[in-house]
Amino acid sequence: MAGDVRLLVHLNCKNTDSNFEFIVMELLHQHIAPGAFHKSDERCDSPKCHPHTRKAVLKKIMDWVKDPNKFALFLWLYGPAGAGKSAIAQTIAELLEELGLLAAAFFFSRNAAGRNDKTRLVPTLVYQLVKFIPEIRAHVLEVLEQDPALFSYSVEAQIQALIVKPLNAAANEEALAAILLSRPRLIILDGLDECYTTSAQTQILNSLSTATKHLQIPLFFLIASRPEQDIRQSFNDQNGLGSTPTNLMTTFGSSFSQHLTKSN
Secondary structure, three states: OHHHHHHHHHHHOHHHOOOHHHHHHHHHHOOOOHHHOOOOHHHOOOOOOOOOOOHHHHHHHHHHHHOOOOOOOEEEEEOOOOOOHHHHHHHHHHHHHHHOOEEEEEEOOOOOOOOOOOOOHHHHHHHHHHHHOHHHHHHHHHHHHHOHHHHHOOHHHHHHHHHHHHHHHHHOOHHHHHHHHHOOOEEEEEOHHHOOOHHHHHHHHHHHHHHHHHOOOOOEEEEEEOOOHHHHHHHHOOOOOOOOEEEEEEEOOEEEEEEOOOOO
16 A cells, blocks of 8 residues: 555656656556466466366367457356366466467466456556557556556456556557557456455456447457356356357367457
8 A cells, every 4th residue: 555655646747757658557466466477486386287288178168269250249158167268278378378469368266366356347457458459558557647546446447447448549540540450359268257246246247248348349258167056157147248149169178158248
């Protein structure tokens, strides 16, 4: 909190501080969970698929990611504990990063502070989006300048202010719209069921669904979790994700469900 107070003082002195951008990015950095990155040192021993295994599963996901005409904006990978969901998510994250198609990732863990609740989710995603979609950087800085207390708001309010608003602002700039379409737009959330409280899990899903309806250039989401009732209900509830589940395949003890959410 003391760090936030000092940063707020600096923000109020923007006109006399040449390090303004650094200060605002530091504010963002203070609220991220570095251990949630797919290549964080905290997760250096994370499971991943062995070569030549789960090829059909990986191909199905990669085909969906690369499909320029995809109708489904959410792909839900679900299965019981030990089914290999995190290994698949990790492998997909690495493959997509190599191809320049990964926009952001967050790997939840019920035993890791900062990764077991919703508090640091949005700042961590935004930190990565600013890196891989640099066209939104100035807009994110502007939003944080205007309201440095954003990180205390609801997940939905944070997503609207720090993801939807900057992306749409960039999309409205004629010179940037085509560039945005070439940027990575796939976000991976692994272990959603390990996020503390079921209400937080459904809040995250519903907030992402709401965001997709307002984004001018859509983001896509790979969600991996156990098939807990509240998560399943969010995917199945027409009033929740506004989607229709379609069973893609069941193999290696894991299941996939594709959820159709159209963006406006």
